[in-house]
Amino acid sequence: MSLQTSRPQTSNPADEAAIRALYQQQLDGWNRGDGDAFAAPYTEDADFIGFDGTHLKGRREIASFHQMLFDKYLRGSRLVGKVRSVRFLTPDVAIMHAVGGTVMPGRSDLEPDRNSIHTIVAIKRNAEWRFTAFQNSRAQFVGRPELAQQLTEELRQLL
Template sequence: MTEIDSKEIQQLYQKKICGWNIGDAAKFAEPYSEDADFIGFDGIHLEGKQQIITFHAMLFDKFVRGTRLVGKVKHIRFPTSTVAIVIGISGTIESGHDSINPERNSIHTIVAVKTGYKWKFSSFQNTRAQYVGSPEKIDVLTNELKQLIQS
């Protein structure tokens, strides 16, 4: 519930993104607890770090090879001193492109749990940002994510 806790959680989020950007499933899954739940944008439910690693190794090998993510933590709320609810945003730069594909923008809801002195992601929900009825919000989110490329 301190600024240090917030920074550690933000670093975990960036570690996940770095793992994606180098196509390393184990590095991508490093921030997750051994028993983490991971819900993908398409509804897939991965149970535990090993399933997260196995699934993402397949993705990095076949479907998302060469893609890059940009993202950041937008909000952290601490219901207790050892639990954090994290809202993040991310966008995807597809292989061979320089800009974000707005159709792949996502909002993340993450439950982070502190055990001892270490934070881990216990639950992750990835939702594609479609903004049904409010298409202008897609542009706002995309522009916010583009700022991360330039920084």
């Protein structure tokens, strides 16, 4: 039995740019209220975990669920987000961490209670990057209100 030490993978700038562009594509889909556009960056078999624990399976389910949200609860809302890091596990698999916040309809500022941390797994198949897993966690920072405020200020810079 041999034990191999894992080495960090080096990233290709074009691959990292493609992954970051998928995140922007998702934001743009939200901001147009378009479930299909929001889900377009995902693989057909993707896993999407929403802030409330909802587990969506596959691009179609992600699109349908988000279209319902856009039509009923989030019509006219705006999502802002920022990629904090992209780390390649292999040349064809990367983990991205991002943060996001929502401006609700009729408002001009973020709803700090809706700020989230995103963990996203991207994979490259047939020379094309797609998201295959997404975990959305509300940024509550229990007992550390200064961190919640810092995140809100970071996201406000995107407005």
